Amino acid sequence: MSNLIQELKENIIELLNLEEFSVEDINDDDALFGDGLGLDSIDALELMVMLDKDYGIKLTDPKEGKEIFQSIAVLADYIEKNRAK
Amino acid sequence: MKACYIHSAVSISAQNTFETDLNLSESNPITSKKANANHPQYKTYIAPGALRRMATGVKMGVTAGKKALEKANITNPDAILTGTGMGCIEDTENFLNALIANDEAYLTPTSFIQSTHNTVGAQIALALQCNAYNNTYVHGALSFESALLDGQLLIKNDDSRSVLVGGIDELGKEFIDYTLLVEDKKHGVQVPFSEGASFFVLSSEKQEKAIQLNDIKTFSNITEQEVPTVLNEFLAENNYKPKDIDAVICGNNGSVYDSYYSKARAIFPITTSQLHYKHLFGEYFTASAMALYLGVYILKNQQIYDTLIIGDNSKNSIKTILLYNQFNGRDHSFILLSL
The missing domain is CATH 3.40.47.10 (Thiolase/Chalcone synthase)
Structure with a gap:
């Protein structure tokens, strides 16, 4: 699980060009949207494509995304339980 | 107008x-x-x-x-x-x-x-x-x-x-x-x-030492032989003669199509400063915007850097500048600026 969390932090920083952040700056429970990393709806789309491409998880319900993208820890937990890759 | x-x-x-x-x-x-x-x-x-x-x-x-x-x-x-x-x-x-x-x-x-x-x-x-x-x-x-x-x-x-x-x-x-x-x-x-x-x-507001954009004319295609005629007509439309132009900034890039610039330069007297810039700023489709920046700078500051001059003629007072750009013998533009 800790490896997956590390991998997600690295991928998100690279994918979303979060040049201001390093892996150490992101706490596992930090909010991804709003006050935490400050991601927005376009980032949500990028994350949905990443889930499909890297882990074989297709999100079809937008409400589902709201739950899953709460934090890195929640996202890692969801991937662990649902990954096809 | x-x-x-x-x-x-x-x-x-x-x-x-x-x-x-x-x-x-x-x-x-x-x-x-x-x-x-x-x-x-x-x-x-x-x-x-x-x-x-x-x-x-x-x-x-x-x-x-x-x-x-x-x-x-x-x-x-x-x-x-x-x-x-x-x-x-x-x-x-x-x-x-x-x-x-x-x-x-x-x-x-x-x-x-x-x-x-x-x-x-x-x-x-x-x-x-x-x-x-x-x-x-x-x-x-x-x-x-x-x-x-x-x-x-x-x-x-x-x-x-x-x-x-x-x-x-x-x-x-x-x-x-x-x-x-x-x-x-x-x-x-x-x-x-x-x-x-x-x-x-x-x-539209005239300020002190304002630089005027007098005119712009573009042509998709003109032949080398047509350049002097087209340029003289452009200047005449703006009530200028070649001798009235203090500096000409051309987009020479070293290609064979620089011959168009030679034809244009030939209509101006020896007193007109001849400048180029792409050796310092490179070639790209909107490099002529860089030439306009240089034209504005020269008129505003009354200074021409030696690195821009072709030959050795640099005027002390610059009031009118003509910009000429083209790429591969196509997309010709003439821009006239004055102080």
Whole structure:
């Protein structure tokens, strides 16, 4: 699980060009949207494509995304339980 | 018809033209085949959230555009006009490469959204919350001139009081290498390919020492033999004769098509200063915007750097400047400026 969390932090920083952040700056429970990393709806789309491409998880319900993208820890937990890759 | 004045000029180029006022006495000669722009600190002009999604051309354009408005004391222009030859080629390359690599699946939105040619104009409008007329021109080496012509018409017809006009092109990463591969080594472009963004605020308001944009004329095709006639007619339409022009800035790039510039130069007397700039700033579709920046600088500061002069003639007083640009014998433009 800790490896997956590390991998997600690295991928998100690279994918979303979060040049201001390093892996150490992101706490596992930090909010991804709003006050935490400050991601927005376009980032949500990028994350949905990443889930499909890297882990074989297709999100079809937008409400589902709201739950899953709460934090890195929640996202890692969801991937662990649902990954096809 | 109102007169059209240039209230500010800002450029990001291969030389240090942005951070400080122009100093070409210490310009760096470009030795590579590709010359990236000398990038300023974009964080000062663009919010971090927006900056992280922007490719080079968008960063250059938004920053140069904002600074041009700042220098002209304009918060919200009546129009935003941009010209670009290759548009946002960096994001286009990213998007198309992802399309191929992922077998047309898993396409992410950012590079697609920002790959359109009007991204710079749109991002400036978004940053300013400006709902005014916004247009982008894509016409090869006449892209910037088309935007400038639109801006000039808006001012002259009194449809707008202040217009932001700019030319932007970025090098990108891959397409430029294919361009270099097919470029004729002997007869083709001999200066480096480069990138840049130059923005101007046009206004109908005459200020002290105002620089006037007298006229712009463009031609898709003219022959070498037609150049002197066309140029004489252009000057005559503006009540000028060749002897009235103090400096001519041509877009020589070392290719065989420089012969067009030789034909143009031949109509001017020996007292007219002959200048070139692409050896310092490189070639790109909107390089003529860089020439306009130089023209404005020379008229404003009454200074011509030796590095720009062909031959050894430099006038002490410069009141009228003619810009002539073309690319591969096509897309000719003449721009007339005066103090």
